[in-house]
Amino acid sequence: MPKNKGKQVVSKQVSNLSKKLSQGNYAIARGLFLDALDLADNAKFQIEHKEHPINNEKDPTGKNDLFIDTALLGSPDAKRLLVLVSGTHGVEFYAGCGIQVAYLHQLASGKMTLPKDTAILFIHAANPFGAAWSSRFTEDNIDLNRNFCEHPVRQRNLGYDGLAPAFEKHIYQWWQHPIFLLSLIVIVCQLAVSYLKSNYYYRDPSLFRDGEPFRKQQRSTQSGQYHYPNGLFFGGFAPAKSNTLLRKIVDQYCLDAEEIVFFDIHTGLGKKGDLDIIHAAIDIAKDTSLSRCDAIFGPGRVSSSKAGRKSTSEVSVGKLPSGLLTQIVKQQQKQKGTTPTCTGVTLEFGTYPEVGTFLALWARNLQACDENTQKISGELCKQVFKQFFCVDDAQWLQGIIDKSFEVIQQTTDYLSEKESESSSQSSKFVNRAI
Numbered sequence: 001m002p003k004n005k006g007k008q009v010v011s012k013q014v015s016n017l018s019k020k021l022s023q024g025n026y027a028i029a030r031g032l033f034l035d036a037l038d039l040a041d042n043a044k045f046q047i048e049h050k051e052h053p054i055n056n057e058k059d060p061t062g063k064n065d066l067f068i069d070t071a072l073l074g075s076p077d078a079k080r081l082l083v084l085v086s087g088t089h090g091v092e093f094y095a096g097c098g099i100q101v102a103y104l105h106q107l108a109s110g111k112m113t114l115p116k117d118t119a120i121l122f123i124h125a126a127n128p129f130g131a132a133w134s135s136r137f138t139e140d141n142i143d144l145n146r147n148f149c150e151h152p153v154r155q156r157n158l159g160y161d162g163l164a165p166a167f168e169k170h171i172y173q174w175w176q177h178p179i180f181l182l183s184l185i186v187i188v189c190q191l192a193v194s195y196l197k198s199n200y201y202y203r204d205p206s207l208f209r210d211g212e213p214f215r216k217q218q219r220s221t222q223s224g225q226y227h228y229p230n231g232l233f234f235g236g237f238a239p240a241k242s243n244t245l246l247r248k249i250v251d252q253y254c255l256d257a258e259e260i261v262f263f264d265i266h267t268g269l270g271k272k273g274d275l276d277i278i279h280a281a282i283d284i285a286k287d288t289s290l291s292r293c294d295a296i297f298g299p300g301r302v303s304s305s306k307a308g309r310k311s312t313s314e315v316s317v318g319k320l321p322s323g324l325l326t327q328i329v330k331q332q333q334k335q336k337g338t339t340p341t342c343t344g345v346t347l348e349f350g351t352y353p354e355v356g357t358f359l360a361l362w363a364r365n366l367q368a369c370d371e372n373t374q375k376i377s378g379e380l381c382k383q384v385f386k387q388f389f390c391v392d393d394a395q396w397l398q399g400i401i402d403k404s405f406e407v408i409q410q411t412t413d414y415l416s417e418k419e420s421e422s423s424s425q426s427s428k429f430v431n432r433a434i
């Protein structure tokens with residue numbers, strides 16, 4: 001029997017990429033992206049580096065500024081536009097960057113091409129602070145994916161409310177305490193009590209009957225909250241700086257296309273290496289994007305808690321992650337009087353069991369919110385945390401790259417078909433006119 005049966009074949013290029021991304025830092029990953037643009041002939045791209053305006057803050061080395069980089073390939077007037085975003089959740093940027101770099105290599109080699117009258121916009125490191133400082137959140141501890149909404153959000157996340165005390169930094173100083181283990185036990189007990197309390201008092205008791213109460217609770221918690229600025233999954237009191245910059249980017253690049261397909265790359269939920277394509281519903285009167293997802297990726301392939309399809313992501317509190325897409329539709333309507341056909345999905349790749357990822361987030365948040373613990377746990381904590389979102393394993397990276405290529409190919413096939421349909425319709429019209 002062949003020795004590597006069932007094992008992913010890893011190209012040398014991806015093997016190098018994996019090492020640099022999982023062991024490198026923001027500046028190294030950004031260099032890989034800029035080099036890939038060079039390789040794909042950057043003269044063909046419209047490239048911009050939007051400096052992130054956070055009080056001149058730099059990456060942890062103190063040498064590099066922080067940017068959201070954008071690169072548009074194709075005509076700015078193209079009818080159809082693909083958007084590929086990395087790093088909405090800071091630390092998840094490394095995997096997203098790997099996919100963007102690998103796709104640029106495919107374009108450079110001509111192995112993958114774009115259909116006629118189609119452009120692609122790369123948005124690299126949507127939350128550069130989180131990317132550089134190995135945090136899921138922004139410089140203001142905001143979860144960017146829960147920030148694209150009308151502020152202030154008054155709706156409470158009752159599942160989170162029950163657990164909130166366990167996430168507040170001022171309660172524990174156990175990183176620096178000799179009786180660390182005892183504190184840990186107290187925390188676990190408090191988590192358990194809070195969990196039971198929040199379920200019994202606030203939530204549907206049927207959660208206990210579906211066989212995965214912890215997972216349900218955890219997912220309800222991560223669906224976002226707007227009342228605990230030091231806690232986890234905080235959606236903010238106002239738009240974060242990255243949010244403002246991203247809105248400017250979509251206003252600049254996305255208002256002319258008639259059809260837009262939007263990919264936001266994430267990691268950390270689901271089985272290691274698995275891809276969950278999650279529908280991003282758009283907050284407009286008749287959102288038909290889920291049926292388009294079925295047409296592009298196959299019936300039922302795209303998950304959606306909102307539509308009752310099993311998903312790694314729970315329905316969020318408020319009108320959330322697809323706020324950027326909603327912005328595109330509304331801005332186009334306002335400025336041009338046209339309504340684009342927008343379809344958005346999150347590409348969510350699994351890394352480690354979710355309990356581990358969740359606890360890592362919790363520990364990292366305590367560390368980020370407390371200067372004393374930052375000094376003590378420092379870089380090591382950040383590096384360990386990063387592993388939960390960018391696995392140091394070339395096979396894993398190769399797997400997620402291949403899966404991304406597959407969904408991009410499905411999208412370009414769909415757009416090609418639409419292109420040939422519309423050109424055959426216009427040629428019919430011409431024939432009739434003759």
Ligand SMILES: [Zn+2]
Nearest residue numbers: 089092266267
């Ligand atoms: Zn994410």
